[in-house]
Amino acid sequence: MQSHWPARLAPLLSLLLSCTGASSLEVQLTESAWPGLEALPVERREVTVEPGLAATVEATTVHEAPVGLALLEGRVVAGTAEGLLVASDDGSPQLSPVVLDAALGVGVGGPVRALAPRQGGGLLVALGDSFLHDYRGRFYVSPLTGQVPFESVHALDASGFNDAEVVWLTLADRALSISASLRASVVLEGHAAPTFAAGAPDGKALLAVEGDLYQAQVSPARALRLLEDVGAVHAAARRDGSLFLATDAGLVERTPAGPLRVTSFREADGNALPVRALAVGAGALHLLAGDRLLALRDGAFVHLGDAPAAEGPRTLAVDARGHAWVGGAGGLVRVRTGDSVTFAQVSPFLQAHCASCHAGAGTDGAPGLPLTDYEGAVLHRDRILARLADPQSPMPPRRVEVLLPEDWSIVARWVDGGMKP
Numbered sequence: 001m002q003s004h005w006p007a008r009l010a011p012l013l014s015l016l017l018s019c020t021g022a023s024s025l026e027v028q029l030t031e032s033a034w035p036g037l038e039a040l041p042v043e044r045r046e047v048t049v050e051p052g053l054a055a056t057v058e059a060t061t062v063h064e065a066p067v068g069l070a071l072l073e074g075r076v077v078a079g080t081a082e083g084l085l086v087a088s089d090d091g092s093p094q095l096s097p098v099v100l101d102a103a104l105g106v107g108v109g110g111p112v113r114a115l116a117p118r119q120g121g122g123l124l125v126a127l128g129d130s131f132l133h134d135y136r137g138r139f140y141v142s143p144l145t146g147q148v149p150f151e152s153v154h155a156l157d158a159s160g161f162n163d164a165e166v167v168w169l170t171l172a173d174r175a176l177s178i179s180a181s182l183r184a185s186v187v188l189e190g191h192a193a194p195t196f197a198a199g200a201p202d203g204k205a206l207l208a209v210e211g212d213l214y215q216a217q218v219s220p221a222r223a224l225r226l227l228e229d230v231g232a233v234h235a236a237a238r239r240d241g242s243l244f245l246a247t248d249a250g251l252v253e254r255t256p257a258g259p260l261r262v263t264s265f266r267e268a269d270g271n272a273l274p275v276r277a278l279a280v281g282a283g284a285l286h287l288l289a290g291d292r293l294l295a296l297r298d299g300a301f302v303h304l305g306d307a308p309a310a311e312g313p314r315t316l317a318v319d320a321r322g323h324a325w326v327g328g329a330g331g332l333v334r335v336r337t338g339d340s341v342t343f344a345q346v347s348p349f350l351q352a353h354c355a356s357c358h359a360g361a362g363t364d365g366a367p368g369l370p371l372t373d374y375e376g377a378v379l380h381r382d383r384i385l386a387r388l389a390d391p392q393s394p395m396p397p398r399r400v401e402v403l404l405p406e407d408w409s410i411v412a413r414w415v416d417g418g419m420k421p
């Protein structure tokens, strides 16, 4: 399992605290491949989605379309006009307000305007007229606060780690790129303002401008059109080094090595399905093609079920228990897909990450816990989950290994799916 330690240290060191010293630039991108931008090879494929898979839909306490969904320590958080809400940890579909620490200061509050997951864990939230980020279960005000006209933030994206972290914001009249060393207002010469911007794996960016998709770099200031007529770009997500975009024309994947993969989705009757939302969770990339919920597993798209139909913007998150949460005009619902896990799949995880200390009578001050027997794991399931998700004192201990919800979600999915042997 990869070490997430550098990413988890990030909030105190990163640009979110240091950007105040950055220089500011107005940048007009010129359309040119030179120097530094080349056209990327494009691979296209088409996927036909079979109709009619029932999923159980559960109502939540959010009755308006959330502006964004993300995960916080494996639980769903929803950005709404009433502020930031978080799912309860008892497994029910209820959400309640995130308690913002009094230390944040008087007047921090208001509607959520946008939110974005940070690479390697954590969240960036534009709330009221502040920017917040979390660290180990608490929120902090970022010095980005006061630097951006908040009313006009439509989209927010964070990529890269530590000093190489880059935040892209799209505003009514330009995009803003903020890194530790630079704060640039970006427009494409002769075109309307970008409507979406996201950091690509190689430090360049993908920008949506007038329905086309561009690859861009700030210095030297260049942009190159990669794809025509992708329509609106609705969301970005990252997995296995790739950047994925949800577009009207389908799923666009910017792979780490360069090539672009464009997957378009159709119903059996030939109707094209726009990709309206994306989320990484429970070990896979998930997407909403039309109202169909799909997961990308081992290169194949699996249809998990259908979300209730809704017009307009959609949002999606998949929590550590494998539940999909789908936002839209009717509010937020939780969709149970019946996509469960057996103990045979969970036991290698417990063996690899827990047994060295808890096997037998326990070593290194750890109590003996029979975690790799089926009966023992069933008996101790609540304590196991509680300590995996404990931001203060997680298991395994942080000095040994740092696991993200993404890593341990297999255990939560097993418990939630009825603990199949």
Ligand code: HEC
Residues within 6 Å of the ligand: 350, 353, 354, 355, 356, 357, 358, 364, 365, 366, 367, 371, 383, 384, 387, 388, 393, 395, 396, 397, 400
């Ligand atoms: C490097 C050794 C080490 C590893 C690896 C480790 N633990 Fe622990 N664990 C401890 C120690 C030491 C304690 C007792 C101190 C404490 O509770 O923090 C403990 C306590 C616990 C407890 C509380 C037991 C009780 O009596 O309430 C649980 C539950 C637990 N661990 C689960 C896990 C799980 C699940 C894993 C694997 C994902 C894991 N641990 C991996 C060392 C370890």
